[in-house]
Amino acid sequence: MPRVHLMSDHRRFTDGEAVVESEGATVGAVIADLEQRYPGLGEALTHGASAGVNGEIHAEPHYLEVDTDTDIYFVAPLTGG
Amino acid sequence: MTVAADPPAYKWVGTRPIRHDGYEKVIGKARFAADLDLPGQLHAAYLRSPHGHARIVSIDTTTAAGMPGVKAVVTGADFPDLDPTDPNFDVSVNVMARGTVLYNGHALAAVAATTRAEAAAAAAAIQVEYELLPVVLTLDESTADGAPLVNEHNVTKFVESDGPSNLATVNVLERGDVDAAFATADLVVEREFDTAHVHQGYIEPHACVVDVGPNGKADVWASSQGHFMVRSLTAATLGWEPSRIKVTPAEIGGGFGGKTTIYLEPVAARLSEMSGRPVKLVMTREEVLRATGPAPASKSRVKIAASNDGELTAIECWFGYSVGCTNDFAGLIGAMSVASYKFPNLKLEAVGMLTNTPKTAAYRAPSAPQAAFAIESVIDELAQSLDMDPIGLRLRNAVEEGDPTAMGMPHPRIGFIECLEALRDSDHYRSPVPDGAARGVGTGFWFNIGEQSSATVNLNEDGTATVITGSPDIGGSRASMALMAAEELGIDVYRITPTVADTESVGFTDVTEGSRATFSTGMAVVNACRDLIEELRARAATILGVEQDAVTWVDGAAVADGQDPLPLSAIAARAKSTGGPLTVTASLNAAGAGPSFAVHCCDLTVDEETGQVAILRYTAVQDAGTAIHPSYVEGQLQGGTVQGIGWALNEEYVFDDDGSLENASFLDYRIPVASDLPMIDTIIVEVPNPAHPYGVRGVGETGIVPPLATIANAVARATSTRMTSLPMSPPKILAALDTP
Amino acid sequence: MSRTHVTCTVNGDPVDFLASDDTSLLNALRGELGLTGAKEGCGTGDCGACSVLIDGRLNCSCLVFAPEAEGSDIVTVEGIADDDHLHPLQQAFLEGAALQCGICTPGVLIAAKALLDANPDPTETEIRYALAGNLCRCTGYDKIIRSVQEAAVRLKGAAR
Amino acid sequence: MRYAAPTTVDEARSLLAEHPGSRVFAGATDLIPQIRAGRPAPPVLVDLKRIDQLMTVLHEDGQWRIGAATPTSNLTRNRDFTAMFPGLSEAVGLIGSDQIQNRSSLGGNLANASPAADSVPAMIANAVQAVIASGDGTRTVPVAEIATGPGQTSLADGEFIVEFTVADPPSNTSDAYLRMIPRTEMDIAIVGAAVRLTVDGDIVTDATVVLGAVAPTAVTVPEAGAALVGAAIDAGSIDGSAMDTLADAASAACDPIDDKRGTVAYRRQVAGVMARRAAAIAVGRAQNGV
Structure with a gap:
């Protein structure tokens, strides 16, 4: 199962857990799964989070495919100057 | 100088041709937004708030509307009110105040007239009744118990909140157990720091010309870092569909992050719509300083633990940023990511607080310089306490590929260690510190970003190629696009014309920000060129009478066994007979931006009787991945460095009690002048980014991150006094030296 | 607003134009004469982007009233x-990558020309002080200074 | 607003008399920013640069006559003037960039009455006199009597400065001007210090110390000058205790403000530093006949 690494800001939904396992073949599916188990988390991850997958940060990762041993790091959105 | 472990054999990439847009710029013909005049054009001017925070009780434009030459007047009532949850809400209210002015300088009306002087006179004649509200200027005022509300529409992001507050954003990152680590540490250093608001300081004031035709479509010529951004934000502010607007990018006279948003275009558009005439709107320098930019002021606390042999074991930081009057500053995560060492225990917290000061904007690596100033100062103090070489301490702890970032995910291939080693081995670092001077070292990190880019490559009938992108060129990116295209196609770089096209002539492209243009747009160019080569091989196969698989592309020509090479120009000349125009477009949403590290070193003297700092020698080392055009890579390093020097030494916003900016001019907002500086030596380290076809990381932002601490660290060693407050202006240094 | 008929020479060509008495020479050059090379970066003489030579002397054209130009070169x-x-x-600026955004470049070139016209062999320090009235925010000045040095060498070579 | 360029002093006088509130200008380096910042525009802008007398620098009969509208770069480029008044030349050479110095003038720098005007302390230290067009004639007053406060002068309506006169300095006399600014160029002085002194062998026999930017107007500090008179010079350096007294007197004479450019404490402390350093330069020049 993909492992989801949460920022501290999002751990309030998981009772403080920093890493949770999840189901899903895409980041969007993972988020939907998390919303079921941790109400509010899916919404928080959909708006205002980017996802780091395989060393690359994706600003809009919804359809990004993941497999069972993928680590997904949800982070605050990045910007630049 | 360039340090590369294994220099790749490129023909064009890494060379230094004269930039394609340079000629127009040295003869004075390059067209910036303020250089354009349209027939029948009006000039516009703003009325801006003289108060730091006030309710607008009434605005009476009657007198102004009747003044000589006046053709149109707009106020907030002429723009739709967006829902406060709309992502463009903050931009919209900054463009034109609705109901409340949130800072001194906030626009609340504008006038279009036959001349600029008439417009300004009429704007000044608009009568406004204000109900003054409490002004919150500093982070401390904003966080104080019972602090007045800066912006009634602010809803805190990322944490649960119960109604409006001054808290904009909270980000927290943690791993391990910092408390336990501090409890058992050999050595702990903790310091508090603060920095002032600073401005990006581009020399070109914001400018645009907008012509709304009778069909309701708007032609916009604007100076910005992204004309598709101008289109979407202008449309959102006007309540229009973006496709009603065509934005043509003018040459841009510097941005540094400050032109990643809009101020003028919806105002000029509405005035043009109302008057039926083109409207030109150009800010004065005073307006630029009062009402655009700046970068946030900050306060921070940094505590780091180390073992006696120099292992960094824990870091705990709090960073506070005053993000201005609205809550759309998205840079705070950057603040917390500059802790580029293998801390097993880490707790980083960053908060954004609202203040009645101008809405902030990105400035190169937004939020990172303030944080690096604090962290790298403490690291330096640890090195002093441990009697370790400052580079040695950093090398002992520097992150490398696979180590976790502050956010947890592992670093990809990065070049921090290579940068540290390059400085350690440099002539500068190996030379003795001059008598009476002191040396400081500091480092910086920035993610860089990817985002969306498009490119079209048209092969012309004469065998030249036009490379069309949507990335405004701020610092030489057109030359980089041409170099990558020349490398791919195998033709002379001067046979390529790189251009930046309007929003109707090239695919959507995100803003030139995040050091992304050469990375992402460059990748789109490379992809387009590779598609073009496929097409050229097919055409060559037709001409040569062979299968496409039998044709390879070698050094600008199609090659098939037993036949003379068929050069690109020959294929181009036969485009019509082989299938028609040779044109290819590529678009992408780039991931895999390569993080970039920089290591700086500075020798300086401090006049202990006046507090004045003189910089004698400066070296900036940075990992570029691959330097496509080394001269412009050096230029980015040098420019970022000098902006950082200004930030460190003399730049600051000085507000009076009502939030009026007292130094809204280049006389008193003191950016460095040529005589303040030595040459800025550069060392380009090349650790290629595996996610880019030429290994590009992007170089625009990281260079501004290290100088603040680099200079503070040198000052600390020169005077035995650690400066924790920026700018380190002469009065502040002298006061610190006199404080026992 | 009174207007004044101004006759002068610009880049070798005799020109005349009508200017508002309160307008700057910079506005007249850009607006009346269509010479938009000189830029307005500040309007107060602090950035040098509007630099021009008036009778051979370096000036900020934003700090000159247009009517003052009467009879000047x-x-x-x-x-x-x-x-x-x-x-x-x-040429040296192009080869030396002495410009990035290019907005300060016209003023820097004019100031550098004024320097080299008066002092063909300036030291680095003299160049830095001669250009102190020209703000550049992109380059950190390094490549500008080097390019002025290079141009000085070439001009001396050509003069021999 | 109307622009006028008279070619005689009398013509300028008439314009000012006929159009009350009008302004004379030379370089306009302060006037234009003031108008841009919203200062009321005068009815007539009287450009003084077409009047020959105001654009002339003459050295005759042991004195210099400097036209009030002459660009300061004409002074810094004048080798004879710079040799005789190196400190005054230094001071005018600090008024802004090269661009500004091709416009700025002694008359404008003085009449604008900025407490931080660089040329003013150096003019006062050298006892420069201002010749003022007044009524139908002229009156001559010491430069020190022109500025009365920030932006305020003793010039009556319709009066303007025509030229400055300054006598050649006695032998073994020289001057120096130093200022403190945060950058190296393009700033307004936080502190300025002019010192003129005369030496006789290894003794200072006369000294004048004038400070700028530390009070509403430039201030002469007699106690600072007195501290140097009689001081011994050893290997080119003035006796340290005399220099300490000088510095203390300079600091004590300050009546500065806190503003965006500097603090009271900073100005006071650095005034002593600048005065001491300027004196050290001036004594070297006086001894070496520079």
Whole structure:
């Protein structure tokens, strides 16, 4: 199962857990799964989070495919100057 | 100088041709937004708030509307009110105040007239009744118990909140157990720091010309870092569909992050719509300083633990940023990511607080310089306490590929260690510190970003190629696009014309920000060129009478066994007979931006009787991945460095009690002048980014991150006094030296 | 607002224009004469982007009232190249990557020309002080200074 | 607003008399920013640069006559003037960039009455006199009597400065001007210090110390000058205790403000530093006949 690494800001939904396992073949599916188990988390991850997958940060990762041993790091959105 | 472990054999990439847009710029013909005049054009001017925070009780434009030459007047009532949850809400209210002015300088009306002087006179004649509200200027005022509300529409992001507050954003990152680590540490250093608001300081004031035709479509010529951004934000502010607007990018006279948003275009558009005439709107320098930019002021606390042999074991930081009057500053995560060492225990917290000061904007690596100033100062103090070489301490702890970032995910291939080693081995670092001077070292990190880019490559009938992108060129990116295209196609770089096209002539492209243009747009160019080569091989196969698989592309020509090479120009000349125009477009949403590290070193003297700092020698080392055009890579390093020097030494916003900016001019907002500086030596380290076809990381932002601490660290060693407050202006240094 | 008829020479050409008495020479050059090479970065003489030569002397054209130009000989960035050849400063700036955004470049070129006209062999320090009135925010000045040095060498070579 | 360029002093006088509230200008380096910042525009802008007398620098009969509208770069480029008044030349050479110095003038720098005007302390230290067009004639007053406060002068309506006169300095006399600014160029002085002194062998026999930017107007500090008179010079350096007294007197004479450019404490402390350093330069020049 993909492992989801949460920022501290999002751990309030998981009772403080920093890493949770999840189901899903895409980041969007993972988020939907998390919303079921941790109400509010899916919404928080959909708006205002980017996802780091395989060393690359994706600003809009919804359809990004993941497999069972993928680590997904949800982070605050990045910007630049 | 360039340090590369294994220099790749490129023909064009890494060379230094004269930039394609340079000629127009040295003869004075390059067209910036303020250089354009349209027939029948009006000039516009703003009325801006003289108060730091006030309710607008009434605005009476009657007198102004009747003044000589006046053709149109707009106020907030002429723009739709967006829902406060709309992502463009903050931009919209900054463009034109609705109901409340949130800072001194906030626009609340504008006038279009036959001349600029008439417009300004009429704007000044608009009568406004204000109900003054409490002004919150500093982070401390904003966080104080019972602090007045800066912006009634602010809803805190990322944490649960119960109604409006001054808290904009909270980000927290943690791993391990910092408390336990501090409890058992050999050595702990903790310091508090603060920095002032600073401005990006581009020399070109914001400018645009907008012509709304009778069909309701708007032609916009604007100076910005992204004309598709101008289109979407202008449309959102006007309540229009973006496709009603065509934005043509003018040459841009510097941005540094400050032109990643809009101020003028919806105002000029509405005035043009109302008057039926083109409207030109150009800010004065005073307006630029009062009402655009700046970068946030900050306060921070940094505590780091180390073992006696120099292992960094824990870091705990709090960073506070005053993000201005609205809550759309998205840079705070950057603040917390500059802790580029293998801390097993880490707790980083960053908060954004609202203040009645101008809405902030990105400035190169937004939020990172303030944080690096604090962290790298403490690291330096640890090195002093441990009697370790400052580079040695950093090398002992520097992150490398696979180590976790502050956010947890592992670093990809990065070049921090290579940068540290390059400085350690440099002539500068190996030379003795001059008598009476002191040396400081500091480092910086920035993610860089990817985002969306498009490119079209048209092969012309004469065998030249036009490379069309949507990335405004701020610092030489057109030359980089041409170099990558020349490398791919195998033709002379001067046979390529790189251009930046309007929003109707090239695919959507995100803003030139995040050091992304050469990375992402460059990748789109490379992809387009590779598609073009496929097409050229097919055409060559037709001409040569062979299968496409039998044709390879070698050094600008199609090659098939037993036949003379068929050069690109020959294929181009036969485009019509082989299938028609040779044109290819590529678009992408780039991931895999390569993080970039920089290591700086500075020798300086401090006049202990006046507090004045003189910089004698400066070296900036940075990992570029691959330097496509080394001269412009050096230029980015040098420019970022000098902006950082200004930030460190003399730049600051000085507000009076009502939030009026007292130094809204280049006389008193003191950016460095040529005589303040030595040459800025550069060392380009090349650790290629595996996610880019030429290994590009992007170089625009990281260079501004290290100088603040680099200079503070040198000052600390020169005077035995650690400066924790920026700018380190002469009065502040002298006061610190006199404080026992 | 009174207006004044001004007759002067710009880049070798006799010109005349009508200018509001309160307008700057910079506005007149850009607006009346269409010479938009000189830029307004500040309007208060603090950035040098509007630099021009008036009777051979370096000036901020934003700090000159347009009517003051009567009878004067003005050179702008548009006028420093020969018909076929860039001025050695322009060529050195291109080769030395001394410009990034390019907004300060016209003023810097004019100030550098004023320097080299008066002092063909300036030291680095003299160049830095001569250009202290020209703000550049992109380059950190390094490549500008080097390009002025290079142009000075070439001009001396050409003069021999 | 109307622009006028008279060619005689009398013509300028008439314009000012006929159009009350009008302004004379030379370089306009302060006037234009003031108008941009919203200062009321005068009815007539009287450009003084077409009047020959105001654009002339003459050295005759042991004195210099400097036209009030002459660009300061004409002074810094004048080798004879710079040799005789190196400190005054230094001071005018600090008024802004090269661009500004091709416009700025002694008359404008003085009449604008900025407490931080660089040329003013150096003019006062050298006892420069201002010749003022007044009524139908002229009156001559010491430069020190022109500025009365920030932006305020003793010039009556319709009066303007025509030229400055300054006598050649006695032998073994020289001057120096130093200022403190945060950058190296393009700033307004936080502190300025002019010192003129005369030496006789290894003794200072006369000294004048004038400070700028530390009070509403430039201030002469007699106690600072007195501290140097009689001081011994050893290997080119003035006796340290005399220099300490000088510095203390300079600091004590300050009546500065806190503003965006500097603090009271900073100005006071650095005034002593600048005065001491300027004196050290001036004594070297006086001894070496520079």
